[in-house]
Amino acid sequence: MQDHRLSIPDTPCLVLSNARVPAELVVTPPPGARKDAEGALLLDLLLDRGLIAGLFPAGTAPDAGARVDLLGRHLWPAFIDMHTHLDCGHAIPRVRPDGTIHGGFSLTAEDWPRWTDADLDLRMEFGIRCAYAHGVAALRSHVDSETLAYSKHHWRALDRMRAKWAGKVDLQGVTICAMEAWVGEDARALADLAADMGGILGGVTDTLDRGENGTYDALAHALDRLFALAKERDLDVDLHVDQTEDLSAFTIPEIAKARLRSGFQGRVVLGHCVNLSLMSPEVIDETLALAKEADLAFVSMPTPMMYLMDRKPGRTPRWRGVTAANEIRAAGLPLAIGGDNCRDAWFAYGDHDMLDTLKQAIRVFQADEPLTGSLAMASRVPADLIGRPDLGRIGVGLPAHLVIFQSRSLNTVLARDQADRIVLKHGRQVTDPLPQHHELEAALGLADTLA
Numbered sequence: 449m450q451d452h453r454l455s456i457p458d459t460p461c462l463v464l465s466n467a468r469v470p471a472e473l474v475v476t477p478p479p480g481a482r483k484d485a486e487g488a489l490l491l492d493l494l495l496d497r498g499l500i501a502g503l504f505p506a507g508t509a510p511d512a513g514a515r516v517d518l519l520g521r522h523l524w525p526a527f528i529d530m531h532t533h534l535d536c537g538h539a540i541p542r543v544r545p546d547g548t549i550h551g552g553f554s555l556t557a558e559d560w561p562r563w564t565d566a567d568l569d570l571r572m573e574f575g576i577r578c579a580y581a582h583g584v585a586a587l588r589s590h591v592d593s594e595t596l597a598y599s600k601h602h603w604r605a606l607d608r609m610r611a612k613w614a615g616k617v618d619l620q621g622v623t624i625c626a627m628e629a630w631v632g633e634d635a636r637a638l639a640d641l642a643a644d645m646g647g648i649l650g651g652v653t654d655t656l657d658r659g660e661n662g663t664y665d666a667l668a669h670a671l672d673r674l675f676a677l678a679k680e681r682d683l684d685v686d687l688h689v690d691q692t693e694d695l696s697a698f699t700i701p702e703i704a705k706a707r708l709r710s711g712f713q714g715r716v717v718l719g720h721c722v723n724l725s726l727m728s729p730e731v732i733d734e735t736l737a738l739a740k741e742a743d744l745a746f747v748s749m750p751t752p753m754m755y756l757m758d759r760k761p762g763r764t765p766r767w768r769g770v771t772a773a774n775e776i777r778a779a780g781l782p783l784a785i786g787g788d789n790c791r792d793a794w795f796a797y798g799d800h801d802m803l804d805t806l807k808q809a810i811r812v813f814q815a816d817e818p819l820t821g822s823l824a825m826a827s828r829v830p831a832d833l834i835g836r837p838d839l840g841r842i843g844v845g846l847p848a849h850l851v852i853f854q855s856r857s858l859n860t861v862l863a864r865d866q867a868d869r870i871v872l873k874h875g876r877q878v879t880d881p882l883p884q885h886h887e888l889e890a891a892l893g894l895a896d897t898l899a
């Protein structure tokens with residue numbers, strides 16, 4: 449009987465034979481590779497000094513000294529989580545979320561004074577360690593920037609983490625603030641700060657209401673300023689958009705129009721957009737046509753949105769709380785998924801596991817039948833959106849950041865939690881365990897909170 453555990457030798461040159469790789473995650477399949485009934489290619493991978501040096505039909509790779517027979521196990525590229533809030537995360541139990549958007553704002557603001565350097569480092573690193581152990585290669589994190597002073601403090605923390613985790617998990621920051629900030633006196637300094645930190649610009653578009661005449665004049669002005677500042681610094685834009693069930697608060701068309709009049713050439717990503725799914729089919733079609741014209745991309749965070757949206761005391765939610773995911777994809781627009789908040793004032797749970805996020809997305813969106821294209825939402829699509837076309841896919845010459853599952857079918861990858869997955873970074877097995885919550889609580893001085 450075959451031992452079901454795998455041992456990956458720690459060697460610079462290695463063949464992983466008989467892998468099953470979803471075809472949508474392979475850049476250029478080798479001629480002659482067979483595809484299984486679930487759309488996975490049967491491949492051998494040659495790894496050499498941290499890179500994927502060759503792809504071959506299963507059983508045909510040349511000898512490289514070391515060989516591991518995967519016996520048909522699924523092998524995927526490492527995940528990308530392009531929407532996180534590392535600075536807010538892992539504040540439970542000192543922060544006790546109430547499941548509402550209002551609570552998310554107010555409880556986070558109450559927590560800000562506790563965000564010392566040491567506190568930020570502990571909580572952010574905990575999140576990164578979880579992601580690394582789960583097989584996440586890159587994270588984009590929204591940096592709380594409500595004031596310039598807070599922003600500097602939080603960006604410096606992200607910068608420390610970026611330096612410390614270089615070569616393991618790539619970190620990218622994006623400013624998150626009310627859109628009013630982009631017309632305020634610190635707007636230019638905020639944009640310069642993000643640029644200096646290798647980050648990009650963002651904001652929460654629902655903070656500016658319509659004027660008395662029913663139009664979004666103030667938001668349009670703020671968006672114009674944001675795009676001008678981004679254009680001057682050649683930075684991409686990633687916004688928090690319409691995280692509400694209020695149908696009158698609908699800012700996607702304003703963003704699209706602002707983008708079109710700006711001449712801004714960078715990538716523009718819209719996060720959340722949940723009330724789009726409550727609009728009429730005609731409004732959805734019109735909005736997505738405009739979004740396409742404006743070259744917008746979308747990212748959805750299904751897990752925390754199920755938690756936050758349509759929550760009313762004593763009543764079961766009637767709405768799944770996610771955007772019009774399948775319509776966005778059918779319109780030919782990029783749709784990624786992200787993990788979003790994790791054990792903080794906005795979302796009580798989470799473990800930075802993008803496989804879990806993908807499984808939730810597939811179920812909540814009903815993004816199966818067919819599954820084709822859905823897997824890329826957690827790897828290839830977000831890698832493109834964060835400007836990392838070298839990640840999130842399997843291809844010759846790309847880094848060997850890989851995840852190997854015990855499962856030998858796509859169905860069972862998605863059925864089970866895959867806690868025993870093997871993560872390879874630069875072709876070497878990651879042996880770091882998941883960090884323990886009780887150790888973080890002790891380090892934060894919260895050890896007795898549950899006593």
Ligand SMILES: [Zn+2]
Binds near residue numbers: 532590
């Ligand atoms: Zn967010």
